[in-house]
Amino acid sequence: RGLPPRTVDGLLRPLLGALLSDPALGTSSRVADLVLRSYARGRLCLPAAGLAAVPAQLAEGLPAGTLRLGVRVTSVAADGVQTAAHGRVAARAVVLATDAQSAALLLPGLRVPDFHPVTTYFHAADRSPLDEPVLLLDADRPQGRPALSHSLVLSDLHPSYAPPGRALVATTVLGRRRFDQGGPAGYEPVLRRRLVHLYGSAAAHWEFLTVRHVPDAVPAMPPPHNFRRPVRLLAGLYVCGDHRDTSTVQGALVSGRRAAQAVLRDLRVPATATAAEAA
Ligand SMILES: Cc1cc2nc3c(=O)[nH]c(=O)nc-3n(C[C@H](O)[C@H](O)[C@H](O)COP(=O)(O)OP(=O)(O)OC[C@H]3O[C@@H](n4cnc5c(N)ncnc54)[C@H](O)[C@@H]3O)c2cc1C
Incomplete structure (x- = not known):
């Protein structure tokens, strides 16, 4: 240039x-x-x-008791997840928000980057x-x-x-x-x-x-890099994280918002009630 x-x-x-x-x-x-x-x-x-302040700030907006931490998921499906020590958790939608390698272990076939x-x-x-x-x-x-x-x-x-x-x-x-x-x-x-x-x-x-x-x-993000890998795998099952957008905190957050919007659309939650709109 x-x-x-x-x-x-x-x-x-x-x-x-x-x-x-x-x-x-x-x-x-x-x-x-x-x-x-x-x-x-x-x-x-x-x-x-520290960087943990970012998820802590996001969590502050949730109703008390919404989050359960330290629970390892061993398998996922569109209607719930199986955990290592806390049994099965049923859900209307599942968003897999792990690192790329853990995501591919739980959903074989997902791409694992370098x-x-x-x-x-x-x-x-x-x-x-x-x-x-x-x-x-x-x-x-x-x-x-x-x-x-x-x-x-x-x-x-x-x-x-x-x-x-x-x-x-x-x-x-x-x-x-x-x-x-x-x-x-x-x-x-x-x-x-x-x-x-x-x-x-x-x-x-x-x-x-x-x-x-x-x-x-x-x-790694070699060319051609896809900035917006699909986050909706099927109705009820979504994947997000830095490996779906750019390999940064911002990329992880943007992919999370895309996944949340897809969940709301599939669950037919009125747009006026979405957190993104409120923000
Ligand atoms: C040393 C270092 C420096 C960095 N510096 C920067 C920087 O300066 N700027 C920047 O923008 N980015 C930086 N990054 C990148 C940034 O940290 C990541 O892009 C971002 O944290 C990705 O967020 P994420 O939510 O996709 O995944 P993660 O932060 O990896 O979160 C995934 C979560 O899933 C959990 N998990 C995994 N498997 C399971 C399971 N089976 N059950 C339950 N939970 C599970 C993990 O415990 C983890 O909490 C850096 C990364 C590193 C390692």
Whole structure:
């Protein structure tokens, strides 16, 4: 699109790799356009109480007793679900809102996408190295495979992420990396050297808290990506989640709304009574 190579290699490639969790950039360019647009319009955000605040806020609008948590479903049908420890639950409609792999286990035949792994390292510092909530891209990379994708001082985004007088730094490593001895934690000293390069010498003294490796973190979206996979399998049986739209929280929410609208149509609930209308 006529951008200078320095902008493409020094900003766009690492930014898109970070936003898509896809360092090889095999993602559909339409998805790339969408995430760049969302990033430019929305910036970074994180609920003060953690991401669990989003489902908690959705649940607040439901009548008391509607939700049952910690119940594992072992099979689904249009008229109810079988659970591991709570018997059968009958229903007029069933919406399967799991991750892609669990959905395909419960409904064989559903497509299982490839996934991008995400590994996140958490460090505690005595003070924020930046004092502003910015996404630090490892864009000025030495030759070869970059040690990390991006890093962020979470407590600069919201102070609740660290106790007073401390700062929490989250650093992400992407790609199917073979962690040698010691697994992801064994890789921390290599990562640390790059953090010192990016943040300065104080990073050498940060406390390494923990690392989370999620091999199937983000469903891959190679071209041509279908932004709106069907959510209605048959009357009474629906499927939603990030694997039906885009592999983001927003995609999961949009697919959930599409499934809810399909349920309401099938159950012939008047449109004026729908939550979407009320919102
Ligand atoms: C490390 C990491 C970082 C990410 N960063 C971002 C980001 O910055 N921005 C962004 O937009 N997205 C990000 N994502 C992606 C985002 O988290 C997902 O796209 C989103 O959570 C998908 O929501 P979902 O409701 O489709 O599925 P999930 O959040 O996976 O929820 C599915 C639920 O189904 C439950 N379940 C599964 N099987 C059963 C069963 N048999 N019975 C009962 N319950 C079952 C699971 O316990 C789970 O609670 C990230 C993901 C990871 C892993």
